[in-house]
Amino acid sequence: MPETVSLVQSPPPEVSLDEAGRIAGGLFGVTGAVRSLGSNQDLNFVIHDGHVDRLLKIANPATPATELEAQSRAAALIAERTDVRVPLPHVFADGTSVRPVPLGGETAHARLLDFLPGRTLSGNRYLSPAAVRAIGRLAASVDLALADFDDPGADRVNQWDLRHAMSALETLLPSVADEVLRARLSVVAAEAWAAVSARAAELPVKVIHGDLTDDNVVSSDGRIPDGVIDLGDLGRTWRVGELAITLSSLLHHDGVDLTTAVEAVAAYHALLPLVDAELDVLWPLVALRAAVLVASAHHVLSTDPGNEYAAENLAHEELILEAAVSLPMPVATELVRGAAGEPGAALATPSGRLIRRRYTPGLVDFSVTSPSLDEGWWLDEDAEASILRAAKAEHSFASSIATRFGEPRLTRSRPYAQEAPENVPLGLDLVVSEHVPLQAPWDGVVEASGDLVGNGLRLRIMGATGVAAGPVREGEVFARVADHATISLVADGIAVPTFTTAALAPAWRPFVADPSPLFGLPPAMIHSGDAAWLLEKREQHVAEVQEHYFTDPPIMERGWRELLVDADGRVYVDALNNVTSIGHAHPWIVEAIRRQWSLLNTNSRFHYPAIADFAERLADLLPDGLDQVFLVNSGSEAVDLALRLAQAHTGQRDILAVREAYHGWTYLTDAVSTSVADNPNALETRPEWVHTVDAPVSSRTDDPSRYAVDAVAEVERLAAGGTPAGAFLAETLYGNAGGVALPDGYLDAVYTAVRAHGGVAVADEVQVGYGRLGHWFWGFEQQGVVPDIVAVAKAMGNGHPLGAVITTREIAESYRTQGYFFSSAGGSPVSSVVGHAVLDIIESEGLQENAAVVGTYLKERLEELGSRHPLLAAVNGFGFYLGPEFVRENGTPATEETAAICDRMRRLGVLIQPTGDHQNILKVKPPMVFSRASADAFVEALERVLTTGW
Structure with missing residues (x-):
């Protein structure tokens, strides 16, 4: 039995802001504006002297000075041995940091500490996986720093020391007025304590921070914690208690489910490996901590009803409790072990047959890649039942059909869900076309439900008929399946769901066996989804x-x-x-590719109808005169060819482009791409024949018309200098800067100026064209202009490599000065058919x-x-x-x-x-x-x- 905790500390005496200011000035010589911080047991005040903040801590009168001095020395050690930010105390000439304060007939003790800049992770706001890992590393860093810390002030008994949790609960639980909640807390604590007691003797004991929680870590950037505050619960106890306390504090945050929370375990374990016993007791200690938190909040509110800090925390602590007991403790422990790289062995399937060989089922595939679920069929609410019925009818060679064990079912996934789906089956479904007898694969006892229990296993059968309850020997028939049954093989005594999430599935494997071999099927290939x-x-x-x-x-x-x-x-x-x-997987595109490839796909220099039909259709989409089409494979190729056409036609090498734009990865398109997001050196490395003008983003100026004026001035400057622009290249709606519309009249002004000096206007429609703007099919229509050359790609092939350049006959013929042009796959039969189909779909x-x-x-x-x-x-x-x-x-x-x-x-x-x-x-x-x-x-x-x- 744990050591008895006599009494939980009572609330501290009230201290006004003025009184706190007098204490700070009188004891520590610090004056300034005072504000209060919340706390359950102590008093905390921030003193701002006009330059920096300091923290005046007035401890509960029940806290002796020796404990406070131990906290001060521990903080100094953490600061010395780690890069963790920690508030250091004001130390007097005699080496002490604590001074007595008479309060309401009692003597409390005060210290003055640094106030760490930044923000705590208090509240229920989102914690990213990176933040969760960081808090795990902080806990390990602090524990490593205090590994050899030995101070008599750390030898204390308090309600937060998890070694004394059961004794603390004896004191706290009578304050919980809700009988159902009180009983539940008792049950949770008893189960957790039984698991802890079994291995308590093996747990390392040392001095820990004791309250390294979201409330007591500080983040410089507001997201990733890098500092630790409040060593008020410093004490010698089980080392693993540190991590249990840390873990529990994460469970009420938005976005932190159990699989995310245990990333803190992985981070801690990487710095300070946990021993086997610690892995086994960690989650039970989390549950125990949750029970103490809830009971303590009720106790504080019963003795101090106006304590808003405790009332607010109770809502969080109830969420912590719900999360802590949301999985059976053995399963949660397996989740911990998995995070530490020490997973348990999967539950083995015993030998034996549940059905005779003649009934060996065929398999139905509900996986993410199942052909049965093409064309969005997986979104139908009745998809599983329909496919099972169809499969049963089709499998004439088998009298039964079975689903796969342990494989995520797409039929159980739904769009717009903000959480991961529970789509991994922990059993399998059996659908039969005739009554199939079930025979015991081992000796056991059949329950009235149809479950077979024996050898520590439960063969759970939902949907059995004709159940013969009682003892059964291997090979004896004990039930039948008349239509549909769900069957799982689980460790007896563990409540196992029918489905779980992919992230939680590995934690269930030591408690759930693959029933496939019982049906004469090969063991399932357990899907891991190992993206790493x-x-x-x-x-x-x-x-x-x-x-x-x-x-x-x-x-x-x-x-x-x-x-x-x-x-x-x-x-x-x-x-x-x-x-x-x-859209993805459009059936018209799928069929168009399948059909054309079954007929012909070859070099685009052969003669076939598709290329002519597609080129004609593209030309019809553009203003009169833009009727010569070059077909290529990508946007980079399209813009590259457009610029080469411009240079060939005008004989002017220089190109004027707009800054902050991306046009492609070929030599020529990279030269005119000036987005530093895509290439940090873009502006410094462009060749001398590439010139740029400001990105025309209207929101950056009070006079958007100045962009056109400045661009025209640059056109005139280049012409006057003997290097007139052969081409002006611009996206017709500014994509890389975030879909920004060009100022009214911008393209008209610049196109006119460039053409006046023999240049041409090149419209990069690679991203914006093809109706994406809704109100216009081409981006240049929004500006009311007609370019000389249009480059388009992306949307044309719906993921199939396809791009095009459309220009006038005169400009197209100019390319002959460079030789001739062809693209082996650009405009191939398949590419042309795809391009046609895309336009059909956009229209229809x-x-x-x-x-x-x-x-x-x-x-x-x-x-x-x-x-x-x-x-x-x-x-x-x-x-x-x-x-x-x-x-x-x-x-x-x-x-x-x-x-x-x-x-x-x-x-x-x-x-x-x-x-x-x-x-x-x-x-x-x-x-x-x-x-x-x-x-x-x-x-x-x-x-x-x-x-x-x-």
């Missing part, structure tokens, strides 16, 4: 400079319309993929109109959101070419915030990325099938991020 392994493989062989989205990207396996699905069956709203203009499904209607709706919702969250300063663009822009209060680009917002959005099921030279704008360029429901999901996720943090 695949990323490592990619980085070994794919050149590192070929970047990918996100630092820890999910594995994408399937797309449908504006949705993407990863290997774990998580569904994402794709808000950035302007490559797939008409009204996707340009959809971009106008839904894009306007999305923009309006984002602007309303910005009215409530000042960080969202503007929403640029039109249709499905939008750029929500984030700016700090001081007017500087919110670059770091935007990156973090994108990462959080991905965790909420929305894919988005930053753009612009300052990377502070969201690249909102979704497939043009984007629906109002997807727009709502996007805005709701962003609102959650802006409200709860990133």
Whole structure:
């Protein structure tokens, strides 16, 4: 039995702000403005002397000076041995830091400490995985620093020492008026204490911080903790108690589920390895801590009803309790072990057969890549039942059909969910076309439910008929399946759900066996969705400079319309993929490619109808005179060819381009790309024949017309200097800067000036063209101009490599001075058919109109959101070419915030990325099938991020 805790400390006497100021001045010589900080047991006041803040701590009178001096010495040791920021105390000439303070007939003790700048992680705001890992590292760093700390002031007994939790609860529980809650706390504590007691003798004991929680860590940047405060619970106890206390404090934060919380375990374990016994007791201690927290809050409120700090904390602590007991303790312990790289062995399937060989089932595939779920069939609520019925009818060779064990089912995944789906089956379904007898695969006892129990296992059968309850011998028939049964094999005594999430599935494996062999099926290939392994493989062989989205990207396996699905069956709203203009996996495109490839796909220099038909259709989409089409494979190739045409036609090598733009990766397009986000050295490395003008972003000036004036002046300067621009190149709506519309009349003025000196106007429509703006099919239409050369790509092939340059016959013929042109695959039969199909779909499904209607709706919702969250300063663009822009209060680009917002959005099921030279704008360029429901999901996720943090 743990040592008895006699009494929980009573609240400290009240001290006014004026009185606190007098104490600070009288004892420590510090004066200034005073404000109070909340606390359960002590009094804390911030003293600002006009330059810096200091913290006056008045301890509860029940706290002796020896304990406070031990805290001061521990803080000094942490500061000396780590890079963790920690508040150091004012130390007097005699080496002490504590002074007595008479208060209301009692003697308390005061100290003056540094006040750490930054913000604590208090409250329930979002904690990123990086922040969770950082707090785990902080806990390990502090424990390492105090590894040999030995001070008599650290030998104390208090309610927060988890060794004495049961004794503390004896004192605290009578204050819990709710009988149901009181009973529940007792049950949770008893189960946790039983698990801890079994290994208590093996647990290392040392001095720990004792309260290293979200309230007591400080972040310089508001996100990643780098400092520790308040050593008021310093004491000698089980070392693992430090991490248990830290873990419990994370569980009420938005975005921190159990699988995220244990990342703190991994970070701690990497610095300070936990012994086996510590891994076994860590989660029970988390549950025990949760029970003490809730009971303590009730106790404080019963003795100090006006304590707002305790009342606010109680709401958080109730969430901590719910999370701590949301998994059976053995399963949560396995989650801990997995995070520490010490997973338990999977539960083995015993030998034996549940059904006779003649009934061995065929398998049905509900996985993310199942052909049965093509064309969005997985979204049908009745998909599973329909496919099972069809499979049963088709499998004439088998009288039964079974589903796969342990594999994420796409049929259980849904769009717009901000949390991961519970789609991993911990059993399998059996569907039969005739009555199939079930025989005991081992000796056991059959329960009335149809479950077979024996050898520590439970063969759980839901849907059995004709159950013969009682003892049964191996091979004896004990029940039948008449239609459909769900069967799982689990450790007896563990409540196992039918489905779990992909992240939690490994923690269940020591308690759930694969029942497949009982049916004569091979063991299931357990899906891991190991994105880290695949990323490592990619980085070994794919050149590192070929970047990918996100630092820890999910594995994408399937797309449908504006949705993407990863290997774990998580569904994402794709808000950035302007490559797939008409949506992922459009059946018309799939069939067009299949059919044409079955006929012919070859070098584009052969003669076939598709290329002529497609070129004619492209020409018909442009103003009269722009009727000569070159077909290529990408946007880079299209812009490169457009500029080469311009140089060949004009005989003028020099090119005028707009700053902050990206045009491609070829030599020529890279030379005219000036986006420092894409190439930090872009402005310094461009050749002498490339000239630039300011990005015409209207919001940066009170007079947007000046951009055209300045650009025309540059055209005139180049001409006067003998190097007139042979081409003026610009995106017709400014994409890289975040979907910013050019000032009215800008292109007309610059096009006119360039043409006056023999140059031509090149419109980069690679991103903006093809109806994405909604109100216009081409971006240059928004400016009321007609370019001489148009380059387009991305949307043309819906992910198939396809680009085009469209110009006049005169300009096209000029290329002959350079030789002749061909692209082996550009305009191939398959590419041409794909291009035709994309245009058919845009027209027949009204996707340009959809971009106008839904894009306007999305923009309006984002602007309303910005009215409530000042960080969202503007929403640029039109249709499905939008750029929500984030700016700090001081007017500087919110670059770091935007990156973090994108990462959080991905965790909420929305894919988005930053753009612009300052990377502070969201690249909102979704497939043009984007629906109002997807727009709502996007805005709701962003609102959650802006409200709860990133």
